[in-house]
Amino acid sequence: MKRIIYIPWGIANSYRNRIEINSALKQKPKLLRYVINHERGHKQGFDLWHDMDIRRYKTLISLMWFIAKHPRMWSDFSPMQYRRGKIVYDLNVWMLYGIVAVLIAVLFLIF
Numbered sequence: 001m002k003r004i005i006y007i008p009w010g011i012a013n014s015y016r017n018r019i020e021i022n023s024a025l026k027q028k029p030k031l032l033r034y035v036i037n038h039e040r041g042h043k044q045g046f047d048l049w050h051d052m053d054i055r056r057y058k059t060l061i062s063l064m065w066f067i068a069k070h071p072r073m074w075s076d077f078s079p080m081q082y083r084r085g086k087i088v089y090d091l092n093v094w095m096l097y098g099i100v101a102v103l104i105a106v107l108f109l110i111f
């Protein structure tokens with residue numbers, strides 16, 4: 001079982017032997033549980049589909065709202081991140097931006 005480590009920035013990240021989670025989420029035990037379960041469900045490497053799972057969209061909306069109110073959590077939306085002394089590119093985030101860009105373009109074309 002992966003250890004849970006609380007950090008003051010970002011939202012959550014899953015590593016081989018641990019899960020890092022923003023300590024602000026402790027204020028909302030329901031969201032914290034959701035995020036921990038989500039991170040435990042991640043496989044190693046590229047698995048964007050796990051992040052595309054919107055079956056629990058109500059929890060996701062309250063999570064988005066919570067993130068919006070906590071600017072220190074926004075760093076996870078940056079496609080380039082500074083982790084453990086090096087800059088890493090998060091392919092999942094690039095893909096996510098790509099999908100959002102396409103959605104916005106489609107909305108513009110329709111309305």
Ligand SMILES: [Zn+2]
Pocket residue numbers: 038039042050051
């Ligand atoms: Zn995820």
